[in-house]
Amino acid sequence: MSTSSVRMDGRARGVLAVLCGAIFLEGIDVAMLNVALPSIRADMGLSTGMLSGVVSAYVLGYGGFMLLGGRAADLLGRRRMFLFWLGVFLVFSGLGGFATEGWMLLAARFVTGVAAAFMAPAGLALVTANFPEGPQRVRALGFYAGTAAGGFSLGLVAGGLLASFGWRWVFFAPVILSAVILVAAVALVRDDRPQRRPAGGFDLPGAFTVTGAMLLLAYGVVRLEHPGDGRGGTVAAFAGGLALLAAFVAIERRSAAPLVRLGILRTGALARTSLAALLFIGAFAGFQFLVTLYLQELRGWSTLETGLAMLIVGVDTVLAPTLTPRLVGRFGNGRVLFGGLALAAVAYALFLPMAPDWTYAAMLPTMALLGLAFSLAYGPLTMAATDGVAEHEHGLAGGVLYTAIQFGTALGLSAVTAVSVAALGGDGSPEARLDALRAALAVPVTAAVLSAIVAAYGLRARGRSAAPTGTEEPTGTEEPTEAGATAGTPGAAGPESVPTSR
Numbered sequence: 001m002s003t004s005s006v007r008m009d010g011r012a013r014g015v016l017a018v019l020c021g022a023i024f025l026e027g028i029d030v031a032m033l034n035v036a037l038p039s040i041r042a043d044m045g046l047s048t049g050m051l052s053g054v055v056s057a058y059v060l061g062y063g064g065f066m067l068l069g070g071r072a073a074d075l076l077g078r079r080r081m082f083l084f085w086l087g088v089f090l091v092f093s094g095l096g097g098f099a100t101e102g103w104m105l106l107a108a109r110f111v112t113g114v115a116a117a118f119m120a121p122a123g124l125a126l127v128t129a130n131f132p133e134g135p136q137r138v139r140a141l142g143f144y145a146g147t148a149a150g151g152f153s154l155g156l157v158a159g160g161l162l163a164s165f166g167w168r169w170v171f172f173a174p175v176i177l178s179a180v181i182l183v184a185a186v187a188l189v190r191d192d193r194p195q196r197r198p199a200g201g202f203d204l205p206g207a208f209t210v211t212g213a214m215l216l217l218a219y220g221v222v223r224l225e226h227p228g229d230g231r232g233g234t235v236a237a238f239a240g241g242l243a244l245l246a247a248f249v250a251i252e253r254r255s256a257a258p259l260v261r262l263g264i265l266r267t268g269a270l271a272r273t274s275l276a277a278l279l280f281i282g283a284f285a286g287f288q289f290l291v292t293l294y295l296q297e298l299r300g301w302s303t304l305e306t307g308l309a310m311l312i313v314g315v316d317t318v319l320a321p322t323l324t325p326r327l328v329g330r331f332g333n334g335r336v337l338f339g340g341l342a343l344a345a346v347a348y349a350l351f352l353p354m355a356p357d358w359t360y361a362a363m364l365p366t367m368a369l370l371g372l373a374f375s376l377a378y379g380p381l382t383m384a385a386t387d388g389v390a391e392h393e394h395g396l397a398g399g400v401l402y403t404a405i406q407f408g409t410a411l412g413l414s415a416v417t418a419v420s421v422a423a424l425g426g427d428g429s430p431e432a433r434l435d436a437l438r439a440a441l442a443v444p445v446t447a448a449v450l451s452a453i454v455a456a457y458g459l460r461a462r463g464r465s466a467a468p469t470g471t472e473e474p475t476g477t478e479e480p481t482e483a484g485a486t487a488g489t490p491g492a493a494g495p496e497s498v499p500t501s502r
Contacts, residue, residue, distance in 0.1 A: 008136060014188045015130050016140050019123050020147040021181045022086060025174055026116050027151025029093065030058065032159030032170045033109075034292075035303045039167040040105070050102040056222040057106045061113025063406040064215035068207050069118035070399015071259050073125050074392060079191035082122040086185065089115040090178040097171030108171075121398035128386055128394045129191055138383060139325055145379035146320025154314045156288075160304035206259035209248040214403070216241030221407065224414035264393060265400070272458045273384040274404035279451035280341060280377060281405045282412030283444035284370070287348055290416055290437050290444075294354060298430060298437075309360060312367045319375035333380045338455040340376030343369050345448035352441055356434055412447065416440040 008016070034055070041051050073081045089112055096108035124144070131140040162169040220237035252258040264270060288310070295301040295309060327336045347369035354363075385401040386394045423439035424432055 008131075008139075011188065012131065012136070012140075014184070015190075016127075016143055018181055018185045018188055019127055019130075020144055021177070022082070022119060022123050022185070023144060023148040024151035025089070025177050025181060026120060027148055028155035028158060028177075029112070029116075029174045031152045031155025032162060032173070033058075034288075035156055035159035035307060036163040036167045036170040038296075038303070039163045043167060044100075044102065044105075046102050050106075053102075054105050054109055057110040058113035058116075059222060059406060059410050060215060060218050061110040061115075062117045063113075063218035063221075063403060063410065064211055065114045065117035066121065066403040066406060067214060067260065067396075067399045068211050070121035070125075070396045070402070071207075072118060073122035073395030073398075077191060078122045078125045078129060078395060079189055081118050082126060082189065083182065083185055085115045085118040085122070086178060086182050089119060090175055090182065093171050093178065094175040097168040097175070117402075120402050121395045124382070124385070124398035124401075125395040126189060126191060128391065130189070138328065139321070141383045142325045142379045143321035145382040146317050146324075146375065148378065148382070150314045150317025150320075154311070154317070156307035156310050157304070157314075158307075160302070160307040163303055203251075203255050203257055203259035206248060206251050206255060209244050209251060210259065213241045213244035213248055216244065218407065218410060221410040221414055224411075224418060260396060261393065264389060264396060269384065269388045269458075270397060270400060272454055273381055273387075274400055276337070276341065276451045276454045276458075277381045277401060278404040278408035278411070279447045279454065280344065280381070280408070282408035282415070283344060283348065283447035283451070284374075284412070285409040286412035286416035286447070287351070287370075287441070287444040289413055290420070290440055291351075293420075294434075294437055298356065298434060309363065310367060312364070313371045313374065315368075315371035316374035316378065319372070320379045324375055324379045327376070328380065328383075333383060334455065334459045336376050337380035337384070338452060338459060340373045340378075340380070341448060341452040341455050343376065344373035345445060345452055347373060348441065348445040348448055352438060352445070354434070354438065354441075356430065412444070415443045415447075419443055 037051055037054070040046065040054070046054075069081070069085075092108045092111040092115065096105055096112065099105045099108060127140050127144050128137060131137040158173070159170055162173055216237050220234055220241060223234040223237060249262065252260055252262050291310070292306055295306045296303070301309070324336065347366045350369070351363070351366045382401070386397045389397045417440075419442070420436045420440035424436035
């Protein structure tokens with residue numbers, strides 16, 4: 001492997017910085033808002049339901065429009081979608097900072113979520129479009145994934161700092177950052193791939209049905225956090241979402257120019273990647289929520305102290321682009337991914353004995369292992385999303401992955417909330433609340449174990465597809481996977497890299 005094949009020139013580094021900045025912006029925006037919620041409630045006098053709605057509105061926008069956003073990037077132009085929706089993100093983040101009523105915050109967060117749903121898959125597709133398959137692409141994806149994960153963990157600290165000056169800065173700070181990224185993106189980012197416009201026009205019936213289905217399913221998941229809202233509405237939301245999903249499948253099968261090629265959703269590699277990502281991110285979302293309650297409500301820590309306690313998780317920002325590509329080259333994408341998921345399960349299990357007087361030294365192993373787990377897992381998951389997928393469908397593959405991540409976040413929060421409420425009952429004593437948190441911790445432990453099992457199944461499936469000679473080369477005439485090409489060694493493809501038909 002030549003050094004020139006790995007080294008990036010100045011423009012390539014600039015493009016990567018812009019795209020990484022955008023995904024960092026998305027992660028830090030969500031995290032900062034989470035830690036600022038108590039300040040928002042105190043200043044605006046919002047009810048618990050309205051405060052929860054501020055978070056849920058973003059989930060609805062993000063989860064509801066993600067698949068459409070991924071396909072729009074493929075059909076309408078990745079650069080065009082990225083720039084336009086980055087601008088929308090900038091405007092509505094700023095409007096959220098000027099909100100004086102709860103409904104204004106809800107509207108601003110919903111549109112911000114929609115903007116992220118179009119921007120994120122376009123950004124991922126631009127990474128694959130601007131960096132050739134092989135060492136450069138995997139290195140770029142390593143930086144991209146590490147920045148995405150690091151944005152959330154660093155956002156917890158940034159949110160605590162900004163909230164101390166006033167919660168509105170949590171909305172204004174992303175405006176400044178997104179403006180800088182937008183100016184740089186206009187100058188640097190290109191999309192030289194010819195657009196593949198469908199001969200039959202844009203599939204509007206498919207777009208409406210899949211977006212409606214995702215919105216209803218996301219709404220049903222959000223309602224799970226509030227059992228008191230009534231089971232009827234929750235069941236109706238899920239039933240309506242599934243009905244629209246069935247209608248979407250029927251429309252796509254008959255469409256001359258489908259919005260989504262259904263075959264991509266049956267790809268075993270992409271399906272396993274998405275399921276593993278859903279469980280992995282869902283576990284962390286639930287854990288982060290429980291730790292916040294433990295530290296702030298039971299221990300009396302401030303938002304800044306809570307953010308600093310989780311700062312070490314952000315070590316993945318450094319390790320993901322530096323250590324992970326080397327490990328993938330040495331051991332293969334699948335083994336590295338499995339190691340990261342297994343470490344996450346161990347980390348959550350170590351937190352189960354939490355006590356009312358725990359020192360930070362007792363919590364540190366969990367936080368450090370989570371940082372290492374994200375370093376090892378998040379990058380390979382992102383790389384695997386486009387593995388075995390034709391390049392003109394990379395936006396759609398990214399949309400599927402990010403949809404799974406967003407639903408995983410919502411499911412993780414809903415599950416730990418439901419378990420903790422059920423375990424607490426009517427007893428509000430500190431001892432009962434601690435026991436309820438311990439019971440809810442079983443959710444992230446279980447989800448992390450299941451994600452590792454999914455990765456292990458992928459390794460086994462890949463082993464069955466190996467050549468009869470005993471080497472780890474794929475069988476058939478399929479092209480080598482990205483991770484494999486990157487590593488330059490056999491077996492560098494992950495569990496998601498089972499050869500698939502394009």
